[in-house]
Amino acid sequence: MTATSPPTVQTVIVAPPPARSRGRSVGWWGMVVVIATEGTIFLGLLSTYFFLRASSPRWPPAGVELPELQLISVFTVVLLASSIPIFWAEAGIAAGRQGTLRAGLLLSFVMGAAFLGHQIYEYTQLSFRWTDNAYSSIFWTTTGLHGLHVLGGLLISLVIQVKAWSGKLSAERHVSMEVFSLYWHFVDAVWIFVFASLYLSVHLR
Amino acid sequence: MATTEVRPAAEEPEHLEEIWEDDPGIPGFFSTIDHKRIGKRYIYTCFIFFAVGGVMALVMRMQLAGSDNTVLSPGAYNELFTVHGTTMIFLFNTPVLAGFGNYLLPMMIGTRDMAFPRLNAFSYWIFLFAGVFFYSSFLVGSAPDGGWFAYTPLTDKVYSPGLNLDFWGLGVAFVGISTTVGAVNFIVTTFKLRAPGMSLNRLPMYVWSMLVFSFMVIFAVPSVTLAAGLLELDRLFGTAFFVPKAGGSTLLYQHLFWFWGHPEVYILFVPAAGMISMIIPVFSRRPLAGYLWVAASLVAIGFISFGVWVHHMFATGMPALALSFFAAVSLLIAIPSGVQFFAWIATMWHGAVRFTTAMLFALGFLLVFLLGGITGVMVAVLPFDWQATDSYFIVAHLHYVLNGAVVFPIFAALYFWLPKITGRMLNERLGRVSFWTMFLGFNLAFFPMHILGFLGMPRRVYTYSSGLGWEALNLVVTLGSFAFGLGVLLTLINAVVSHFRGARAPDNPWGADTLEWATSSPPPDFNFEAVPVVASRHPLWDQQPLPVADSGIDDATRAFGPAGAHEHTTPITGGLRAAPETTMRIPEPTILPVVFAAGLAVFVVGLLVQALVVGVAGLALGLLGLAWWVWRIGEH
Numbered sequence: 005m006t007a008t009s010p011p012t013v014q015t016v017i018v019a020p021p022p023a024r025s026r027g028r029s030v031g032w033w034g035m036v037v038v039i040a041t042e043g044t045i046f047l048g049l050l051s052t053y054f055f056l057r058a059s060s061p062r063w064p065p066a067g068v069e070l071p072e073l074q075l076i077s078v079f080t081v082v083l084l085a086s087s088i089p090i091f092w093a094e095a096g097i098a099a100g101r102q103g104t105l106r107a108g109l110l111l112s113f114v115m116g117a118a119f120l121g122h123q124i125y126e127y128t129q130l131s132f133r134w135t136d137n138a139y140s141s142i143f144w145t146t147t148g149l150h151g152l153h154v155l156g157g158l159l160i161s162l163v164i165q166v167k168a169w170s171g172k173l174s175a176e177r178h179v180s181m182e183v184f185s186l187y188w189h190f191v192d193a194v195w196i197f198v199f200a201s202l203y204l205s206v207h208l209r
Numbered sequence: 210m211a212t213t214e215v216r217p218a219a220e221e222p223e224h225l226e227e228i229w230e231d232d233p234g235i236p237g238f239f240s241t242i243d244h245k246r247i248g249k250r251y252i253y254t255c256f257i258f259f260a261v262g263g264v265m266a267l268v269m270r271m272q273l274a275g276s277d278n279t280v281l282s283p284g285a286y287n288e289l290f291t292v293h294g295t296t297m298i299f300l301f302n303t304p305v306l307a308g309f310g311n312y313l314l315p316m317m318i319g320t321r322d323m324a325f326p327r328l329n330a331f332s333y334w335i336f337l338f339a340g341v342f343f344y345s346s347f348l349v350g351s352a353p354d355g356g357w358f359a360y361t362p363l364t365d366k367v368y369s370p371g372l373n374l375d376f377w378g379l380g381v382a383f384v385g386i387s388t389t390v391g392a393v394n395f396i397v398t399t400f401k402l403r404a405p406g407m408s409l410n411r412l413p414m415y416v417w418s419m420l421v422f423s424f425m426v427i428f429a430v431p432s433v434t435l436a437a438g439l440l441e442l443d444r445l446f447g448t449a450f451f452v453p454k455a456g457g458s459t460l461l462y463q464h465l466f467w468f469w470g471h472p473e474v475y476i477l478f479v480p481a482a483g484m485i486s487m488i489i490p491v492f493s494r495r496p497l498a499g500y501l502w503v504a505a506s507l508v509a510i511g512f513i514s515f516g517v518w519v520h521h522m523f524a525t526g527m528p529a530l531a532l533s534f535f536a537a538v539s540l541l542i543a544i545p546s547g548v549q550f551f552a553w554i555a556t557m558w559h560g561a562v563r564f565t566t567a568m569l570f571a572l573g574f575l576l577v578f579l580l581g582g583i584t585g586v587m588v589a590v591l592p593f594d595w596q597a598t599d600s601y602f603i604v605a606h607l608h609y610v611l612n613g614a615v616v617f618p619i620f621a622a623l624y625f626w627l628p629k630i631t632g633r634m635l636n637e638r639l640g641r642v643s644f645w646t647m648f649l650g651f652n653l654a655f656f657p658m659h660i661l662g663f664l665g666m667p668r669r670v671y672t673y674s675s676g677l678g679w680e681a682l683n684l685v686v687t688l689g690s691f692a693f694g695l696g697v698l699l700t701l702i703n704a705v706v707s708h709f710r711g712a713r714a715p716d717n718p719w720g721a722d723t724l725e726w727a728t729s730s731p732p733p734d735f736n737f738e739a740v741p742v743v744a745s746r747h748p749l750w751d752q753q754p755l756p757v758a759d760s761g762i763d764d765a766t767r768a769f770g771p772a773g774a775h776e777h778t779t780p781i782t783g784g785l786r787a788a789p790e791t792t793m794r795i796p797e798p799t800i801l802p803v804v805f806a807a808g809l810a811v812f813v814v815g816l817l818v819q820a821l822v823v824g825v826a827g828l829a830l831g832l833l834g835l836a837w838w839v840w841r842i843g844e845h
Binding site: 012013014015016017018019020021022023024025026027030031033034037038040041042044045047048049052055056059060065134135136137138139140141142144145156159160162163164166167172173177178179180183184 | 458843
């Protein structure tokens with residue numbers, strides 16, 4: 005086959021078209037897509053939970069003592085509320101207020117860590133191991149995966165806090181905060197569904 | 210505004226090369242984040258896996274060439290069909306399409322790299338490590354042997370005690386990270402990095418197909434990650450997800466697997482169809498007929514494909530209402546597939562067709578896809594499926610779809626785009642010989658399988674007795690498969706020879722219409738010194754000479770012109786019309802992705818051998834990589 009076009013493409017220089025207002029960063033959009041796929045994982049786990057529940061004659065199986073509801077309800081509030089200081093932190097750095105950024109990040113870190121601490125405590129108190137039956141397996145796996153997401157969030161928060169304290173973030177340059185904030189809200193929001201399915205729906209019926 | 214001066218090649222080529230080139234030698238090999246180098250690596254690595262998986266198929270066909278053969282032991286046969294299927298789906302078809310996307314998509318939309326170049330490198334390393342991990346099972350003599358969909362309870366620890374299935378489960382969950390990360394990258398790249406003026410209705414059809422591919426990956430892969438992941442929790446740690454006596458469910462596994470498994474068929478088919486929608490118009494010398502209809506069909510296939518998974522489970526005893534629903538939705542998918550088919554025919558009908566090798570492969574695709582599609586409709590019909598399921602009819606159908614309707618487009622793409630990638634033309638005569646050998650071999654190998662299925666030959670049998678009337682057809686199948694293999698070999702030889710001795714490829718050897726042909730062959734590291742300004746669906750046909758942007762004075766438009774190439778940046782655009790928004794700095798080469806990926810690989814090995822130290826070390830390395838990554842985010 006011989007070439008049917010000139011060997012090089014002829015070009016002409018023109019002015020670029022007019023700009024529109026600056027949108028979100030590519031990192032933010034990337035996190036939106038990551039959240040879509042991570043959310044699908046949790047959706048799959050919760051579907052698994054309800055599939056197993058629907059195909060069992062008794063749920064939870066005989067002899068299983070349900071995890072208690074009171075303390076976890078308190079720490080649910082703590083986790084969900086930890087989104088608020090993240091809002092402050094992000095709005096703060098967007099306005100150039102380093103103090104708000106640092107305080108907000110630290111406060112939400114402490115609240116997230118408290119939630120994770122309680123989750124580990126709860127694991128030591130549970131009457132069932134994750135190998136006992138399908139109920140215990142899905143309970144441990146779902147809460148465990150969520151806990152890993154909290155842990156990952158805390159790690160990222162630490163790195164961003166180091167960045168914040170060493171003055172690497174500013175009103176114009178804080179993409180990692182913008183992206184992390186989205187991630188943290190997601191981790192909190194997912195817990196609403198996990199909590200409702202694994203705790204509320206078996207206690208309140 | 211527009212000057213009529215014709216641009217000289219590049220103003221300071223040496224200087225630009227210095228800004229964009231990788232470090233030399235081995236450090237550069239590990240630290241590159243150039244989408245073209247990564248795309249090439251993807252494609253070449255995939256073809257190695259394709260060759261290995263193909264040889265396995267040939268060995269299986271030697272075993273089945275006659276009755277009561279003893280080429281393979283039953284156990285070895287089980288390993289081969291499992292590894293063959295897994296290789297072709299997870300290590301060839303899916304990643305090779307991602308590889309072409311990596312190489313082509315940024316150039317088609319007129320940008321200088323992907324939105325997340327480091328993530329791009331990360332996704333390749335994960336893919337490579339997962340492949341090596343999977344194949345290392347042969348070294349310890351326990352290759353996976355539970356079939357490529359690894360149904361429980363066969364694959365439980367009780368019935369498959371060795372490490373075999375652990376290589377499968379961990380490998381599948383691991384490689385899913387690569388596919389997912391790649392999809393995130395394609396989506397954001399397509400939405401935020403298009404050349405100015407490339408509105409969604411001017412998107413090349415291949416870019417549309419990669420967009421649909423990526424969205425399907427985002428919502429389907431989590432399901433197979435769960436299927437394989439929960440299976441591994443059962444196997445490694447003794448959980449009870451799929452253990453009926455402890456309240457688990459084996460059907461649950463099938464739901465989780467096929468909720469990915471059926472979209473996966475379209476995850477493979479959609480980009481392949483996208484390639485065809487690029488190639489047929491170029492060699493018919495006219496635009497694709499029914500552009501909007503074809504784009505809408507791709508999107509429709511993406512949606513419908515999530516509602517058909519139960520047709521893989523028709524024989525498991527489900528409520529009749531569920532069966533009817535899924536049968537109906539499965540039939541529905543014939544409509545958007547048919548729309549594309551007629552669009553391709555109409556394009557050729559109104560065009561002036563040139564029979565190049567790439568076009569021959571596209572035409573061959575039409576025929577095998579037609580057959581695979583028709584048998585697909587047949588098995589969507591419940592009573593027929595109950596007869597055909599788990600017989601060679603299914604083997605025939607799935608190879609017409611996954612081998613025919615995906616591999617033929619990939620070969621068409623190879624003949625079409627390899628000149629752009631290597632700067633050398635492939636030999637057309639050898640290409641035509643290769644096509645006809647592959648096409649005849651393919652039909653000789655897979656068509657008789659339909660009949661074997663009707664004659665009652667079940668899939669996954671390592672041998673059969675004489676006197677069942679299966680010998681003659683099986684011999685034909687074996688001869689056909691070797692002919693197909695020979696055809697593939699001819700193209701591989703063609704590719705290697707052309708790399709050294711092929712004729713130099715001009716910028717646009719086929720007279721094509723899209724932006725990847727506007728740059729040199731092979732393209733410079735920065736793709737475009739100045740980014741094209743798009744005003745048409747077919748820029749190289751309708752916009753002669755091609756308008757390219759100069760560097761605007763503000764942040765929003767600065768990266769479009771040569772200033773962007775000199776500053777190692779690429780423009781960000783937004784909105785449906787791709788209006789300029791800002792400038793993205795392209796990160797410098799870094800070994801961060803390979804370190805992060807290696808950490809995860811060590812973690813997976815730690816899980817496999819149940820060694821706490823190895824697992825913790827891998828996890829620590831992975832978390833360190835993550836922290837380092839967050840630290841290095843540019844904050845722009």
